[in-house]
Amino acid sequence: MASLLEVDAVSAIPTVHIARDRFHLAWDPAIDPVEAVPSGSIVEFDMLDASGGQLTAVSTTDDLGRLDFDRVDQVNGPVAVDGAVPGDTLQIDLLDFEPADWGWTAAIPGFGLLADAFPDPVLRISRVPAAGGRAEFLPGIRVPVVPFCGEVGVAPITGPRSTIPPDLHGGNMDTRHLTAGATLFLPIFHPGARLSMGDGHAAQGDGEVCGTAIETPMRARVRLTARPDLHLRGPEFLTAPGATAATPVGQRYATDGIGPDLVEAARDAVRRMIDWLGREHGLEPVDAYLLCSVAIDLRISEIVDMPNYVVTAHCPLSIFE
């Protein structure tokens, strides 16, 4: 069972710990909370990586082939918040994230934006320094470590449903801006809201194009507050204050995808980025594809010049320095 770890000296609000074995494998309002906490409580999660512990720092591509997909993308919780009422909003202050010292990135057959082009399984293990450091993803290519959780959600309107697609309850939003210092707001659909989280990421680009980030076990602390004054219809968030590694500001190389279908435009942009990474930096296509997933950002440059949209992939040049 969870234990009270400490009590905030000022507010007398307890901190509750959710152990790594207290997870579930579907979003489902029928799942009972593992813990109920007062509004304003700090909750500490200890989470396995998205493989549910099947992959480790010494895993190989062969191990990826043996992955049991019924055990992936588990989320820890749910934690009910006293006073969290359907129609109101749950405020989740993301206090800190502590990744493990390793992570994995994979091309998984049938999964990812360019699944057709990369049919074979590939697994890469990275060493992960603490937040603020850089992980050497490929020789000489160092990606900023900006940890967050891909999965943060409340009990959905109906269930059970897979933990893969995100929705209005949050879930697998894979949004790299939800870093320490950010605040996420989620609509509440069931009494107590029932927050769960998982899918630790040490680094990811906007889009997560290959389908995996630098996936890592993660410890996280969040503060959960019921907001009866706020009535949202979907996830919203306030990013961390100040300039952070989540928003690289230096020079970027960028490739465009242009056409009437935004997904196909995104594919073209990523294909061209893979070409550029090969041409300029000598990367093999699959290495470039995985790098795109952990370090390259997809932006919608224009979405109004019918019938053609522009999606642009941005590569921060600082990863080569």
Add this chain to the structure above:
Amino acid sequence: MASLLEVDAVSAIPTVHIARDRFHLAWDPAIDPVEAVPSGSIVEFDMLDASGGQLTAVSTTDDLGRLDFDRVDQVNGPVAVDGAVPGDTLQIDLLDFEPADWGWTAAIPGFGLLADAFPDPVLRISRVPAAGGRAEFLPGIRVPVVPFCGEVGVAPITGPRSTIPPDLHGGNMDTRHLTAGATLFLPIFHPGARLSMGDGHAAQGDGEVCGTAIETPMRARVRLTARPDLHLRGPEFLTAPGATAATPVGQRYATDGIGPDLVEAARDAVRRMIDWLGREHGLEPVDAYLLCSVAIDLRISEIVDMPNYVVTAHCPLSIFE
């Protein structure tokens, strides 16, 4: 006719001036170049705004109603570059942009991401300070002036075609990262490449969601270089070095759109941003919509968690300071 304005003291490369009346209203390889320049030349463009001079600093919403759409989105040129060969690449160094001291932003019936929600014409005129300053778009809301041209393109594969949709030849890419200091690369489809540009923007967010930026007359200088060593299949670019106003790094408020259709997800994200701008900053919906177009960025947070994608609208909080 164009005149040689000056000669670069080091390279003896001439600068050529393209006057504001030397424009065309379609992308078309049949259009003869107005000028031919050696590779490496600097070309200066003097361009009317995207209305072709129909709107001015004293225009009103009534004037918008009288706009002749057959005269909008003209581009100046084309300029042929000696030695630019089909299959090679044209390098366009964007040297500087000088907007006029005013600009317009409009909701145009039937145009824009939320055209259904905003059926009525609205025109807003902004005073525009020099690049690096901020334009007061609404009382107390100041948007960084980061000028660029929405239209930069070469003669397309076939034509004539509208100047509205962008394509592999570039054109109306409306990409706000193509600022002074950036370098754009476009594939060459016809001898001389035949570059044209137009659609001056003083400020725009990623997406240009209402369909217009802060539209302004613009002077621009670019260097045109044939790159026989480079064979691109679509537009690519290197952004300006260093941190610029084009990449706001401070705190942002963000709203998500989530679902199986990226365009609809983008619409949801913008609708939620409009709600937030009303709720937090008291903006009327149409003002919020126009502000989204000039200052809010659309990012693809994830594009792999099938069947639901996440598009996130990011609002830099610095515009309220």
